[in-house]
Amino acid sequence: MGVSAPEVRASGLEALMLATALLQRARRADPQAGLWEAADVQWWWRRPRRSDEVEKLFWLDDEGPVAGVLLTSWTDDDWQCDPIVVAGASGIEPGIVWRRALEHAAQHAANGIDVPVGDDDRTFQELAQRSGLTAGHRDSTAWMDAADRPAVPALPEGFVLVDRTQRRDAPHPMRRRNGVGVAQRLDQCPLYDPALDLAVETAEGRVAGYSLYWFDPTTTVGLVEPVRVEDEFRRRGLARAMLSAGIDRLVTRGAQRVKVSYETAAAAALYQGVGFRPTSTTTWYRALSG
Numbered sequence: 001m002g003v004s005a006p007e008v009r010a011s012g013l014e015a016l017m018l019a020t021a022l023l024q025r026a027r028r029a030d031p032q033a034g035l036w037e038a039a040d041v042q043w044w045w046r047r048p049r050r051s052d053e054v055e056k057l058f059w060l061d062d063e064g065p066v067a068g069v070l071l072t073s074w075t076d077d078d079w080q081c082d083p084i085v086v087a088g089a090s091g092i093e094p095g096i097v098w099r100r101a102l103e104h105a106a107q108h109a110a111n112g113i114d115v116p117v118g119d120d121d122r123t124f125q126e127l128a129q130r131s132g133l134t135a136g137h138r139d140s141t142a143w144m145d146a147a148d149r150p151a152v153p154a155l156p157e158g159f160v161l162v163d164r165t166q167r168r169d170a171p172h173p174m175r176r177r178n179g180v181g182v183a184q185r186l187d188q189c190p191l192y193d194p195a196l197d198l199a200v201e202t203a204e205g206r207v208a209g210y211s212l213y214w215f216d217p218t219t220t221v222g223l224v225e226p227v228r229v230e231d232e233f234r235r236r237g238l239a240r241a242m243l244s245a246g247i248d249r250l251v252t253r254g255a256q257r258v259k260v261s262y263e264t265a266a267a268a269a270l271y272q273g274v275g276f277r278p279t280s281t282t283t284w285y286r287a288l289s290g
Contacts, residue, residue, distance in 0.1 A: 004091035005067065006060060007057060008058050016045055016189075018065050018068065019038070019041045020038040021065050022058065022065035022068045024219055026086045027221060029086050029087045033120075036084075037219070037221055038216055039191050039214030039216055039221075039223040042190075042191050043214065045185055045188065047182060048181070048185070049074075051079070051108070059097070066092055068082075068083075069082070069084075069097065073108075079105065079113045080114050081109075082115070083100075084097075098124065098127045112286060113286075113287050114136070115128065115133060115285045115287060116284050116285075133285035133286060136283070137263070138284070139282050139284075140278050140281050140282075141260070142261075142276035142277055143257055143279050144247070144258045144259075144276045145256070145257055146256050150244045152244045155200065155238065158202060159208060161198060161199075163195050163196070164197040172186075174212075191215070196212065196215065197210075197213075198242055200233075207230070208230055209228055210227075211224070211228070211239075211243060212224075213225075213249060215253040215254065221256070221258070221259060222247070224259070224271075225260075261282075
C-alpha cells in the first residue's frame, strides 16, 4: 500500500491546529496507543522555538489529518521528531511516513534528532532499528480513571492554592523557566484553561509551586503537564495537594481519564502515590544527521 492521502505542509499556529486535530483523531481511534495528546503539542507551544516556522508534514483525507511529521526544537541543537499515523487509517503507509520524517528532520536538525517510540509500537520499533537509530533513555506513561481520582488534601498552614483566573494581571509563575511571553503563548492554545493553571502561594504571595492541567473535550482525556515545587518548599506535601486538586478539576470538567508521563523515580512515586497506574514505556531513539 502506498499513499493516497495528499501531503500538505504548514508552520506556526496553522501547524499547531493541524497537529491538534491529528492527535485528537488518533486518540479517538485508539484509547491507549500513541505517545501524545493534543494538549502535549499545545503545551510545547508555550515559548517561541526555531521549529515554529519550520514546515511540518501532514497527510489529509476527507476527515482531516490522518498522519503527520512533527518537528520540535527544544534548543538550537536539540530537536525532536514525531511521525504519527492514526491507527487503522487507510491511504497512508507508516513506513512512508517514517521515511519522510527522517528525511524532513535531517534538513533542519544539523546535529541529529530524537525520535520517541512506544515500546509497544512494533511497527515503529522495527523501523527505528532498521534505520540504524540508537536507543537512548526511556520514560513512562501512566493513566488514571476518573472514578479513581484521589481525595484532595488540605494544604499546609501558610499556603494557598490559586489559579490564573485569580491572577490574570500577575506575572505567570512559569515565566522564569519559559520566558516572559509564556502567558501570551498559552492563551493562543484553544485547550488552555486558566482555571486549570494552578499555583501554590505563601501567605506573602511567593510562588512555592505550580502545575498545569489540560482537558480535551474532544477525547475526554485530561493531561497533567507540568508539576513543579520550588526546592525550598519541597517535602511539605505541596505537590500531592496541588496534583490532587488539579485532577479533581479535570474530572469536574468532564475528563473520563487522566494521563501523565514521567522519567524520574521521584515523579513515579508522586504520580503512583495519588493513584496513577503505569501502562507503557517509551524509548527515545537518536538519529544522527549526515
